Structures are given as C-alpha cells and as structure tokens.
Amino acid sequence: MALSLYNYWIVIVLMMTGFYIVIRSTNLVKKIVGLNIFQTSVFILYISMGKVEGGTAPIVTDGATAYSNPLPHVLILTAIVVGVATTALGLTLVVRIKEAYGSVDEEAIQRQDREA
C-alpha cells in the first residue's frame, strides 16, 4: 500500500533534500541548485496527481478509453518556465555578487559587509 504511492514518497524526499540544501548551504550557487530540486519535487507532485489509473497520454486515439488529466501537465509547463526564469535571475545575481565581492560564499560576503 505504502509502496503503491511511491512517487509521492519521492516527492517528499526530493522536497526535503532541496529545502535542506537551501537552508544549510552557504554557497550561493548550491543554494540555487537546492531551490531547483525543491521546485522539481513540486513538478512531480503535480504530474503524479494528473495520472489516471489505466489512462494513456491525453491524445485522442482509437482504442483508448481513459486519458490522463492534461491540465496539471500544462500548469507544470508554466511552472517550469517560472523556475527557469528564477534560476536564470538567481545565477545572474550570483555572477554580479562574485564580481562585487570576489566570492560566492555567504559567510565570506557577510564578513566583508561587517568590515566595510
């Protein structure tokens, strides 16, 4: 029973992994990586809920009686675009921070701010 919902378990594991990296890592690039993992887990959550037992891809063909729900797929396409934009902007900021501080480590940056 518990295993039949295995994709939801994967969602939870990925979500917590990503969340942990965002909180724990001091490297600004790794934080973005964590954020990506966190967002990806939500994508899987949406796609899992769109699955209909015994359904095929939502394209009308002969012999198909049940289709998966296409709406979550479409929503997630939008969310992926948002995620890409966030990652791009985040990495751009990291590049600018590296230029301004010479480091991408949170602690080193805070040390410089304190000394300034």
Add this chain to the structure above:
Amino acid sequence: MIDEHLPVLQVVVPLLAAPMCLLLGRGTLAWGLATAVGWFALYVALSLLGSVPAGGEIRYALGGWAAPWGIEYRVDRLDSYVLVIVAAVGALVLTYARASVAREIARHQHAAFYAALLLCLAGLLGIVITGDAFNLFVFLEISSLSSYALISLGRDRRALTASYQYLIMGTLGATFILIGVGLLYMVTGTLNMLDLAERLPALGDNRTVLAAFAFLVVGICLKIALFPLHLWLPNAYAYAPSVVTAFLAGTATKVAIYVLLRFLFTIFGAGFSFSGMLLSALLMVLALLGVLVASTVAIFQNDVKRMLAYSSVAQIGYIVLGISLVSVTGLTAALVHLFNHAVMKAALFLALGAVVYRVGGARLEDMKGLGRAMPLTLAAFVAGGLSLIGVPLTAGFISKWYLVLAALEAGWWPIALLVLIGSLLAVVYVWRVVETAYMQPRPAGAAAVSEAPWHMLLPIWALVVANVWLGIDTDLTVGIAGGVAVELLGGAP
C-alpha cells in the same frame, strides 16, 4: 464597448507597455510611456471601483472561455479597493521617478528599469484581479521576479545580496503557495476561486485540505513579511533604489495581505480558517511580536531607510492583528490600515528619496540640519511620521482608532494597550529623525543643499494631502472597508 473590457485592460496594458519601454530604448521616452500607463491603470481602477455594485462583482471571461474551464477575472469591492491602492501608488511613484532614477541608476539601464517596474505593476494588479488560483501564482511570480531585478539595481553592492536573499525566500514562499494550490486541485478538481469555495466545505476536515491550508498560509505569510518571516524585507527595502522602495512598500506587501484575505475568507471561509482558534491565536501573537520587536529594532537604526523598513514590518503586524480578531471591526481596521499605510509609507519613502537625490545618502548623519535646507521635503516627512504614529487628523489615527476599538470589542484590552505602546515606539524613531533634521546644524564644511525640485515635491505632497484628507474624511476608506469586511465574513456560518 471598451467599458466591459476594463478588467483585462487593467493588466494587459502595463504588461504590453513593458516590452515597448525596452524598444523605446531612451530613458525619458520610456519614463513618459510608463507614467502614462500608470495613470491609465489608476483611471481603470477608479472606474472599476465606481462600477462594482455593493455586494456584487464584475466577471470577465478571458478570451471568451466560460469559467470554470477558462480563466476568469473577477472584481468585487475588495478587489477594486486594493486595485486603487496599487494603481494610485504606482502612478504617483512613476510620476516622481524620472529625476531620482536618473541620479541613482546607470543611464543604459533606464529603459529596462521602467520595463521591470511596469511588469511588477502588471503582476501585482493581476494577482488582485484574477479569479483563478493558479493564475494568481503566475502573476505572483511575474511581480516577484521583476522586483528582485529592481532591488538589485541599488547603488550599494549589498543590494545584490539583499535581492538574492529575497529571491530565495520569495521563491520558497511562492513554491509553498504552488504546493497548496496543487493539493487543492487534487481534492476539488478546480482552480477557480469561487468553485473552490463551493466545493471545499463538503470535504470537511480532509487531511489534504488541511495540508494545502498550511502550505498556503506559510507561503503567503513569507510574502507578507509577517514576523518572523520578515528577514528579507529590511535589507531589500534599505538597499533598493529609492523609487523601488517607495513602490514596493506601498504595494507588494499590501497585495500579499490581500491574497491572505482571499484565501482565508473567500476560498476556505472564515468558519474553516479560524475553527479551533489556532490560526487566530497564532496570527495574533506573531502580529503583536512583530509590532513590538520591529518597532524596537527600528529605534536603533542609523540608516533612515532601514528604520522605515523595520517600521513597515511593524505596520504589517497591525494589519495582521486586525485580521486575527476575525470581527467586522477588526477586518475594517486591517483594510483601512492597508490603504493608509500604503499612502503614508509611500510619502515617507518618496520624501527620503528626495533627500537621497540632494544629499546622496539617507543615514541619520546625512540629515543633519535639513529642516532648514529642504523645508518642504522634511515637512512632508514629518507629516508622514505623524501619520505613522497615529496622531489625530492623520490617516494613521483612523486605523489605530478602529484597531483599538476592535480589540476592546473582543474584550482584549491588553492588545489595545500593546497597540498604544507600539505607537509610543513609533514616536521615538520618528523623533530621532525630526531631532536630527531640525535641531542639529549642518556639519561645517558640508556642501550647500537646496530644496528638492518641484516635480519630486508634487507627488510627495499629493500623498501628504491624501494622508490628512483620509484622516478627516473617511468615506473612501472606512466606508468601503466596512462593507467589504461584512462581505468577507458573510460567508462564515
């Protein structure tokens, strides 16, 4: 007729004007277009406010696709009330922006700056006007992404780290909201807010609904910057360009509070949201802590922009406190303060922007003796400060009055007392600025400072006049807010 398309024009015009700003390429032209669009948005918001019947709504099916299959824009009185706040702050800030932006931002970035500001405006207006839960998330991300970019344009390199920090926390918040919306879709099969409101009560204490509720409340509170989730706000406000700070302080957190109201009262219903008192108690404690802690921290800030940022966290506390009382008077107080705080904080940050324009900084020592050098700007600052404290005949007094009234009505007199203590703390931090500006001389050898130019003073004083006017004639704020509060609680069993 164009009138029936007003709901969609409210969002589409700023959205399409943003790339046009980029195409114009030149700073002044882009500013002209952005300002014209800002005033057009205000015109649309005001006509929507005028045409929404009390207790009724305007519905607009996007692309002619009927709800719940298509996305629908829905304007009731709460929507139009918040739309007016956002559009009015947007129009005034844009009018003010040209000189300040020319001073604080590199020339080749001007067109992109106005494009981002318009995108942010479009996103915020979209959040308010949409009747679709997923569409709300998309607009939220449009406004957030553009505000990260805007904040990072500040002159200090700390603007970059502030923007990065906001990006991380904002994205976490938005993703939490996305999870919540997904879980709601899972159990109800709809994303339309009205449909959700109809189908959720039948599910009762469903675990998935509870999980969705928790994710949504935490995600939205991150966006509101409710204490202790406010950590991104002070740095973001302190290091962003002056114009951006004034714009975000007047609009972004207000729209997030609107989202909270929408989910708690319209979608879940007050009966579900506040059953068992848990959420009410939690919000109340966090709001009061926010008021006291943030006001105290504000007293010890040397950067006046940062001081006002902490004061914003405290003011958000007052608004959430009004919500947590779950009464008509409490909600009225929250909604009135939503409007009044937008007006006073925009005035204060714009006045501070004029100081930065003339002096080059907004630290306390930069403001020495400015009372004489920039009398009109500093007078506006003092007027805004008085409103922040809640002195009678200013807008701030009206909000505090209703908040105290709501607390007493619920029998919580210690809360009324804490609200008054919060106001006393505000006296202290506002006084520090007044004392420095009026009682201390300009440091010897400092360059002469002249009054801010008239095109900056005009929007500042428009907001100051609004501040006093809203403190005397309360028809607009209390009249509408009272009606909206009854509507919001009307769905409660």
